[in-house]
Amino acid sequence: MTYLAVFFLVAGFFFILVGTVGVLRLPDFFTRMHAVGKCDTLGMLLCLIGLMIYEGASLVSLKLLYIWVFLLMANPTATHVFCRAALKCGLKPWTRMEGQG
């Protein structure tokens, strides 16, 4: 059981690391949002699954399940609200320039 929990923790932190690298490397707001909205959410959810497995069936893991469902709905919603607001404010999505490659 501990090995399974550690596996989920490591998988979650791999995805959080990927999201962080994406925010460092990608060129504009929308692409960075793409990295954050998916990788970071998935990493967090996997990490919570790891904690839930280690905790076993108890009230604490029910509360962890509540946080899991809440983050699963909240994080993509916030990302969507920011993207729509940025588009309405006139932020242009990045496109590859002529002669840049």
Place this chain on the structure above:
Amino acid sequence: MYYVFLALAVGLVILSVIVFFGRVIPGPSVFDRLTGILVIGTNAIIFLLLLGAMDERLGMYVDMSMAYAAIGFITLLVLGKYFERKGDVDR
């Protein structure tokens, strides 16, 4: 072994928060800053839970993370709707 990985994970969360502060402070548009704050908030939730698991008193920390998740989400939704109305992104 579990605790070693928990400590590694706490270190990774701290690293990620530092990187996202590098996006919040110089971020070219206001939405970059908001995104950074969103990710720092969710990382804070994970940070609290990992500290609770290392402390073996997860039942105390999980309540705090529930409250933090709800408050942070509502704050960021309101901020997003507010900046949607304004129209000027370079702040």
